[in-house]
Amino acid sequence: METEGARTDRLGLLLEQFDQAREMAQVRLAGLGDEEYLWEPVPGCWSIRRRGEAATPRAFGPGEWVMDQGAPDIPASEYAEVARQAAGGMTVEKIADDWGVSVERVEQVLAHTGEPEPDETPVTTIAWRLGHLHFHFAGGWEWTFGERRHEPKQLVDFTPSAALELERFWTVIDRWRDSVADLTDEQLDTVGLSQYPYSNDADYPFVGVLAAANLEFIHHMAEIALLRDLWRTRFGASR
Known part of the structure; x- marks a missing residue:
């Protein structure tokens, strides 16, 4: 090089x-x-x-062909990012809006302790x-x-x-x-x-x-x- x-x-x-x-x-x-x-x-x-x-509930696209997308969630790989958002002063409501999930889901993530379970992500x-x-x-x-x-x-x-x-x-x-x-x-x-x-x-x-x-x-x-x-x-x- x-x-x-x-x-x-x-x-x-x-x-x-x-x-x-x-x-x-x-x-x-x-x-x-x-x-x-x-x-x-x-x-x-x-x-x-x-x-x-x-095959998914939120598939999207403007034309004849659409791209699969599942229900919104916070993957385990992003739990640390949610914690950083909260530590930086973002409200639970703002975090929920950011990820497109419920306030209850954000509270569940923030309350999680230990290693998160691996995500069951689709191929x-x-x-x-x-x-x-x-x-x-x-x-x-x-x-x-x-x-x-x-x-x-x-x-x-x-x-x-x-x-x-x-x-x-x-x-x-x-x-x-x-x-x-x-x-x-x-x-x-x-x-x-x-x-x-x-x-x-x-x-x-x-x-x-x-x-x-x-x-x-x-x-x-x-x-x-x-x-x-x-x-x-x-x-x-x-x-």
């Missing part, structure tokens, strides 16, 4: 991390076909499905994971750099076509990256620069939001890469 002339400022480091992750992801997604894109490796997967065929398809990233970055851009008025879950028209999804996805990703590249130090430190509704972004300086967006991109792309490896191992010789 070349280091001469490399940026060491906060934004430069985050952009370099994002660019490297994007480059690796594009290589790993090359050749993705429709069947693999929609492959459900185990029963009970979440995916994208035709409207009316969704999701490549289509679901790409769709999740797609609406996350589309919504993040709208509520940071855009008009801040469009419902994030209505911004992405999900599709069963892997090629079409990737074409639309990279357009959104590159728009996000270009907008981030123009940020000033003052904007990085601005609390509430992002007003993204499905998060607590508005409570943090944008540099933290940006770091979290990088993490979201990296960890979902790693999951997609593993699913591609499993598909190739299982079906590569016969397809």
Whole structure:
């Protein structure tokens, strides 16, 4: 890796991390076909499905195809975050609104002692994971750099076509990256620069939001890469 002339400022480091992750992801997604894109490796997967065929109560999307989403809850992996919110002065009511759950559920989480039970999270398809990233970055851009008025879950028209999804996805990703590249130090430190509704972004300086967006991109792309490896191992010789 070349280091001469490399940026060491906060934004430069985050952009370099994002660019490297994007480059690796594009290589790993090359050749993705429709069947693999929609492959459900185990029963009970979440995916994208035709409207009316969704397997979950809160599936969403503006068009014929919607993305599975279950009932709102606070996963065990986020109990510590809820505790931090409460310690930082957020009311139980505000935390409940932030997570889309009842006040009673928040009180249950705050009263929990010991190690939380592992989450029973569903396995999701490549289509679901790409769709999740797609609406996350589309919504993040709208509520940071855009008009801040469009419902994030209505911004992405999900599709069963892997090629079409990737074409639309990279357009959104590159728009996000270009907008981030123009940020000033003052904007990085601005609390509430992002007003993204499905998060607590508005409570943090944008540099933290940006770091979290990088993490979201990296960890979902790693999951997609593993699913591609499993598909190739299982079906590569016969397809």
